Amino acid sequence: MREFLKETNYPHSGVQHVYEFPNGYGASVIKHDYSYGGKDGLWELAVLNFDLDREGALDYNTDITGDVIGYLSWKNVENYLQEIMEL
Numbered sequence: 001m002r003e004f005l006k007e008t009n010y011p012h013s014g015v016q017h018v019y020e021f022p023n024g025y026g027a028s029v030i031k032h033d034y035s036y037g038g039k040d041g042l043w044e045l046a047v048l049n050f051d052l053d054r055e056g057a058l059d060y061n062t063d064i065t066g067d068v069i070g071y072l073s074w075k076n077v078e079n080y081l082q083e084i085m086e087l
Helices: 072-083
Strands: 005-009 015-020 025-031 043-049 069-072
Touching: 015 043, 025 072, 043 072, 069 072
Parallel strands: none
Antiparallel strands: 005 015, 015 025, 025 043, 043 069
């Protein structure tokens, strides 16, 4: 997945990884005190659509999820990234 990592940011003293895949989808994967699970060291994931917006619009209309997904281990994040890449 590393080859699809678009950028890394550090909001709210945490970390955010933004992924962009060749199919036009991507993901925001974030962990900080205000994200779902961040205080427990877990990750929150949102599906992004780069066809809707070049910066990556949140997309709640995929088969993956209709919202953000919180409280994820990194292994769970990797599984969701694979699913998004295959949309």
